[in-house]
Amino acid sequence: MYDVIIIGAGPAGVSASLYTKRANLNTLIIYHDKSGLEKAELIENYYGFENGITGKELYNEGIKQAKRLGTEVLDEEVINIKMEEKGFTVITNKNEYQTKTVIFATGNKKNTPKIKGIKEFEGKGISYCAVCDGFFYRNKNIAVIGSGNYAISETNELINLAKEITILTDGKTAPEIRADNVKIVPKKIREVRGETRVEEVEFEDNTKLPVDGIFVANGIAGSSEFAKKLGILTNKENIVVNENMETNIPGIYACGDCTGGILQVSKAVYEGAKAGLEVIKYVRNKN
Numbered sequence: 058m059y060d061v062i063i064i065g066a067g068p069a070g071v072s073a074s075l076y077t078k079r080a081n082l083n084t085l086i087i088y089h090d091k092s093g094l095e096k097a098e099l100i101e102n103y104y105g106f107e108n109g110i111t112g113k114e115l116y117n118e119g120i121k122q123a124k125r126l127g128t129e130v131l132d133e134e135v136i137n138i139k140m141e142e143k144g145f146t147v148i149t150n151k152n153e154y155q156t157k158t159v160i161f162a163t164g165n166k167k168n169t170p171k172i173k174g175i176k177e178f179e180g181k182g183i184s185y186c187a188v189c190d191g192f193f194y195r196n197k198n199i200a201v202i203g204s205g206n207y208a209i210s211e212t213n214e215l216i217n218l219a220k221e222i223t224i225l226t227d228g229k230t231a232p233e234i235r236a237d238n239v240k241i242v243p244k245k246i247r248e249v250r251g252e253t254r255v256e257e258v259e260f261e262d263n264t265k266l267p268v269d270g271i272f273v274a275n276g277i278a279g280s281s282e283f284a285k286k287l288g289i290l291t292n293k294e295n296i297v298v299n300e301n302m303e304t305n306i307p308g309i310y311a312c313g314d315c316t317g318g319i320l321q322v323s324k325a326v327y328e329g330a331k332a333g334l335e336v337i338k339y340v341r342n343k344n
C-alpha cells in the first residue's frame with residue numbers, strides 16, 4: 058500500500074512529492090494527458106530562470122526531478138477512485154493501486170462539452186457521475202457522452218442498471234465495448250433538448266435519439282468528476298480546501314489549479330508543498 062498517491066505531475070503534484078518522498082513516504086505520482094504548463098510558451102514570472110523557461114521544459118524537468126529522488130511516476134489515466142476501510146483505491150486504465158492518502162493535483166481542465174442544452178439541463182437529466190446518479194435511471198434509456206477510457210468506465214457502472222445505453226462520441230471513435238444493451242453512435246451532436254427535463258438528442262444529420270438521461274464523461278476525468286464521486290466539496294468546479302490543503306474527506310488533499318484562485322506556477326508550488334507536509338503528518342499520526 059502506498060502512503061500517498063498524487064494525481065498529476067505538474068508543479069503542484071511534483072512539489073508535493075518532493076516533500077513526501079524526502080520524508081520517506083512511499084509515494085506514487087500518476088499523470089496522463091497535458092498539464093496546463095505545456096501550453097505556456099514562455100514563463101518569465103517564476104523564480105530562478107534568467108531568460109524564462111518554456112512550460113513544456115519546466116513540466117519535463119519537474120517529472121525528471123521527482124524520478125531522480127526515487128519517486129515512482131506512472132503515465133496512466135486515472136478513471137476512478139474508491140473509498141475503502143483503510144484508505145483509497147485509485148483505478149487507472151491499466152491497474153489498481155491502494156493508498157492511505159490521495160493528493161489531487163489535476164489542474165483546472167474543464168470537461169463540459171460545448172453542446173447546446175448540456176448546461177441548461179444539469180440536474181434535470183444531465184449527470185456527471187454514474188455511481189452517484191445511476192440508480193435514478195434503472196430500466197431507462199440513457200446516453201453517455203464521451204469516447205475515451207473514462208466514458209467506458211462510466212458506462213460499465215451503468216450496464217446493470219439501465220435498459221439501453223447509447224455511447225455518443227460526438228464524431229470521435231470510441232474503444233469497443235461488448236454488452237447487449239450498449240451501442241456506440243459516432244454522429245456529431247447538435248443539441249440536447251426537452252421541455253423541463255432532457256428528452257432527446259438531436260444530431261447534425263437531423264436524426265434524433267430519445268433519452269431519459271445523459272451522463273457526461275468527456276475526455277479524461279478531472280478533479281470535479283472525482284470530487285462528485287467521493288463527495289468532496291466543490292465551488293464552481295474547484296475543490297474546496299482549508300489552509301492545510303485538506304478537503305472535507307480525511308486523507309484527501311488538493312493543490313494547484315484544481316483548487317481555483319490564482320492559476321500560476323508559484324501558487325501551485327506553494328500548495329503542493331503544503332499538501333505534502335500535511336500528508337506527512339497525517340500518515341505519521343496513523344502509523
Ligand SMILES: Cc1cc2nc3c(=O)[nH]c(=O)nc-3n(C[C@H](O)[C@H](O)[C@H](O)COP(=O)(O)OP(=O)(O)OC[C@H]3O[C@@H](n4cnc5c(N)ncnc54)[C@H](O)[C@@H]3O)c2cc1C
Pocket residue numbers: 064065066067068069070087088089090091092093094095096097098099100101102103112133134135136162163164165277278279280312313314315319320321322323325
Ligand atoms: C497558455 C498558458 C500560459 C500560462 N502561462 C503562465 C505563466 O506565464 N506563469 C505562470 O506562473 N503560470 C502560467 N500558466 C498557468 C500554469 O500552467 C498553471 O498554473 C500550472 O501548470 C498549474 O499546475 P498544476 O500542477 O496545478 O496543474 P497542471 O500543471 O495543469 O497539471 C495537471 C496534471 O494532472 C494530470 N491529470 C489530470 N487528470 C488526470 C487523470 N484523470 N489521470 C491522470 N493524470 C491526470 C495531468 O496529466 C497533469 O500532469 C499558464 C497556463 C496556460 C494554459
